[in-house]
Amino acid sequence: MSLLSVRDLTVKFAMRDQTVTALNQISFDVRRGERLGIVGESGAGKSITGFALMNLLSQPGYIDSGHVMFGGEDIVRFSDAQMRRIRGNRMAMIFQDPMVTLNPVLTIGQQMVETLRAHRKLSRAEAEQISILKLREVYIPSPEERLEQYPHELSGGMRQRIVIAIALLLDPELIIADEPTTALDVTIQADIMDLLLELCQSNKVGLILITHDLGVVSQMTERTLVMYAGRIIEAGPTRQIINDPQHPYTQGLINALPQQTLPGHRLKQIPGNMPSPAALPAGCPFHPRCDFAVDICRRVRPEIMRFAEVEIACHEVSRLHGIPYKEESA
Amino acid sequence: MLAYLVKRVFQAIAVMFAISLIGFAIQDNLGDPLRALVGVSVSEEVRDQLRDELGLNDGFVTQYLRFLGNALHGDLGTSYFFKEPALDVILKKMPATLELVLGATLIIVGLSVPLGVYTAIKPKSILSGIIMGLSIVGISIPVFLTAILMIFVFAVNLGWFPSYGRGEVVHVFGSWDTNFASFDGLMHVLLPSVALASIMLPLFVRLIRAEMMEVLQSEYVKFAKAKGLRPMRIYFVHALKNTLLPVITVGGVQIGTMVAYTILTETVFQWPGMGFMFLEAVNRVDTPLIVAYLIVVGFIFVVTNTIVDLIYGLVNPTVNLARMGA
């Protein structure tokens, strides 16, 4: 049984003049202890997905329809109190920028202890002991002293380790990490990723890793979702997606990786920009940037279809697999 | 820490210096001390002689330095009307004014935090709408009008409160009598305190609300939610502390400003404080008393600002006082 099972999740934003669909019927699963990557350009809907799973969308965003089955229960229908029992406890989140994730006026100790005591009956001393153990697990030197310190006394890398320690405090079943190294120095990005991988493996925690970096995904995850304009356009085992991308968009992302480019040549960026969810083109949302676009792509949005181990939403891929689009079945 | 303290105290002294210069300039240009001393019937020769003896014919700088020297010894001149040292007159009136400011401050602090927080976390509720509407009304009506309206409604029409004076006060020490130790005293101090608070309170409610709403959008509040904390803990531990930090700075300055607003409130309520005294001194062209009042109020202003800055530094862990002094 899956730990997490997302079905037809649709998120909308109620703007002043119109309602925008930021996530359109996305479905995927995470098994216990599995690590899933979500990739896509900025604005694809990756962060929205993470917050929707925590049922933490802020105004004007809301879950319009769909299901998020977590441990067999649909948490979309949970009350605030029920949801609170899951957040930070069974499902934890790591944010992008550790410089603004921790509260500047509370000590590290206060921010760890309150998390433990929100979910378990513990004395302050017991909670501090557990906090110290967790700080040790994320390789923070002299953890006893850290408890007394304020966030601004620590470096960005150190703060992100503390955020990771907080996420792990209650031994969650799933961690959602939203670009956890994007805001950090390049020199420590790899350290933080290694730490996250090590902790997820040793604690058998499921991980949803949101990133725009395909290199990171290939190193960290077993399965990958590629998102474009609020939809999943390709999903499958990470190795397969990296080595044999099928969707023209995924191919474009991989060709744009630095190691795919000969020295002295420019990076092969995909031309054009991702459309905003408020102004999606008709048909396949990627067709204006696609080299393979044909007439049908401009008119009909491709459904996501399964081909052996991967799922892809592309008319051209379907045709290559011998499933030509039939006009009358639309 | 010490370096910051010293730096802050030096700034305060510089401001006081400027205020004393302004005070002296007024003294120098407003009113003729001789007329107050000897009247109009004395001949021009005698006047000149007196001017020489009093040093009034000395240069501006010499006279100012003498004024400053006297001020540093607590001598701010002698009131023409009371025939007493101006500082003594003011110090006698000061407790009444400070009690009024205290009353208003208690009302502001006690109400602005709950109202500001409530309107921030329930921005769409009907009650929030009413509070915000009333706050606009409060800000737009001048203090003296609020005071007169309150006297008309609560003292004259309803008869719930006395309309003027301090009522029964209890002696504490020196020239300090307090309104806060008897029922009659409290009844007397309530209306003037509300009138004095009537502009600052809405200002503070709006300030706290705006700060709080911004803080509630922050990443650390989102992270606190993601940790599964209860809303009350998020509002009152995570958000409120960050909200109040900037409010302390603005608020401290405003409490200093409130001393100036007491002139209007005290006059309407016949409150025997230094604001009322100041208006009388202006009517009597009692220049030494006017100047002394300006200097004392300036001093109160500078002291509160300095203390507020120091408190801000102490409660905000991200302000490193030692580094700021460097």
Ligand SMILES: Nc1ncnc2c1ncn2[C@@H]1O[C@H](COP(=O)(O)OP(=O)(O)O)[C@@H](O)[C@H]1O
């Ligand atoms: N607060 C908001 N109000 C309106 N639209 C939003 C808001 N936040 C996100 N969106 C919409 O959702 C889209 C996806 O955002 P996001 O999930 O943050 O992208 P990313 O993949 O870069 O994390 C954005 O392009 C934007 O159109």
Ligand SMILES: [Mg+2]
């Ligand atoms: Mg994002």
